[in-house]
Amino acid sequence: MPEFVSRLERFDLVDSTQAIVRGWLDDGSDEVCVAVADAQRDGRGRLDRIWQDRPGSSLLVSVGFRPRGLSAEQAWRLPAIASIALLGAATSLLGPTADRLALKWPNDIIAVHHERLRKVAGVLTETSLEGDRLSTAVVGVGVNVDWAKGDYPRELADSMWSLSEASGRRRIDRDALLAAWLERLGPLYEQLQSGQFDGLRWADAQITTGSAVVVETSAGTISGTAVGIDRDGGALLVRTGPGQPLRTIAVGDVVRCVVADAASVV
Numbered sequence: 001m002p003e004f005v006s007r008l009e010r011f012d013l014v015d016s017t018q019a020i021v022r023g024w025l026d027d028g029s030d031e032v033c034v035a036v037a038d039a040q041r042d043g044r045g046r047l048d049r050i051w052q053d054r055p056g057s058s059l060l061v062s063v064g065f066r067p068r069g070l071s072a073e074q075a076w077r078l079p080a081i082a083s084i085a086l087l088g089a090a091t092s093l094l095g096p097t098a099d100r101l102a103l104k105w106p107n108d109i110i111a112v113h114h115e116r117l118r119k120v121a122g123v124l125t126e127t128s129l130e131g132d133r134l135s136t137a138v139v140g141v142g143v144n145v146d147w148a149k150g151d152y153p154r155e156l157a158d159s160m161w162s163l164s165e166a167s168g169r170r171r172i173d174r175d176a177l178l179a180a181w182l183e184r185l186g187p188l189y190e191q192l193q194s195g196q197f198d199g200l201r202w203a204d205a206q207i208t209t210g211s212a213v214v215v216e217t218s219a220g221t222i223s224g225t226a227v228g229i230d231r232d233g234g235a236l237l238v239r240t241g242p243g244q245p246l247r248t249i250a251v252g253d254v255v256r257c258v259v260a261d262a263a264s265v266v
Contacts, residue, residue, distance in 0.1 A: 002179075004186040007033040015042045017062035018140045025064045025136045032088030032189070033064040036178065048241065053101045057151075057162075059143040063185075068193055070134045071128075076234035077105065079125040080202045081188040083107035084137045086121060087205055089180035090143070090163055093173075099166040102207035105229065105236045105254055108206065109143070111166040113248070117207070117257055120144055129190060141181075146171050199231030207259055214256035215249055221248055226254075 001008050007029060013192045014020060017035040019042075024033050037222075041053040065078065078185040083103055090109060099111040102121065109121035122144040128136045144162035163172045181225035191197070192216050203209070208226040215222045215238065223245065 002182045002186050003149070003250075004189065005032050005034055005182060006030040009035055009115070011035065011037045013037065013039045013041065016040055017060055018124070018138055021062040021064040021135075021138045022126065025066070025138070029064065031064060031066040033063060034182070035063045039108050057144070057146045059141065059145050059177055061178060062138055062140040063072065065139070065189070067134045067137060069195070070192070072129055072132050073233070074197075075127050075134055075137065076196050077192060078127075078137050078139055079107045079123045080123075080234065081192055081197070082141060082185060083109065083123050084141070084198075084202055084205065085184035085188055086123070086141060088184050089177055090120070092164065092180055093177060094167040097168065097171060099161075102165070103205040104257060105204075105206050105208045106234065111161045112207075112259075113161060113166065117259065119159055120161050120163060120166065143177065145174050145177060149225045181229050199229075203229040203231050206255055208236065208257055212256075212258040213251045213254050215248060217252040222249065222252070226257075 007024070011020070014037045017037050017040065021033055024120065027204055037060045063082070067201070068107055070077070074192055087101055087103060094265040095250045099113045101109060101111055102108045104117065108119055108121040110131050111120050121141060124140040126138045127134055144160065146164045147162040149157070149165055161176070164170060211226050213224065213226045215236065222238055222240065224238040226236055227239050227246065228237045229235070230237060230248065233250065236252065238247045238249060240247060
């Protein structure tokens, strides 16, 4: 167990690893606490979407933090470092001929397979505040590790992928992926605690920059070209047409992204 982790427990089947870790934090557990499950009954993704998994085929993990000095406006940096660490960990376990992995704003891990973008992993964060500062945060990660493409749910078959498929059907060990992720997450979290965040690294990993996108937001759908990321605020910057001012999207989901000849509905 990494030195920065105070508690790590594994479960066969749970309702949600997020709920387990939230309960630990509410009961006074020290950070950083980690719950890992083989399967979930009530897994959730961003925007309250259902996260589907097959027992033993995914890495399902939630991590609980008690950040020091992190403001509500900086809360997005926690899932950002989680996604940076996960991208590095996953890439390190794939072979040299594997599909390219990247981030799709804000923190989905996608694979570029035969000029199509397919979702491999998602990151979900739940926070609680004391005034304008974070008191606790739970970051959940779901990674499709060893799903075979013939087993994907029909409604997700065109947009879903796994690390095993991305590597040419090589077996990817979930424990090795977890260890590689936590190994990278620890130093990034320590830097964040000391006021350091590499926004350029996170922005550079985004495949959305320079791409035609369709973004779902609470206020409706926005279409345009993603011209970059606000590295201070974490927002996606979109230009909806020639001569139009930049739109700053703080919360949303990129449901379509066209990169050169690659298209995605993830």
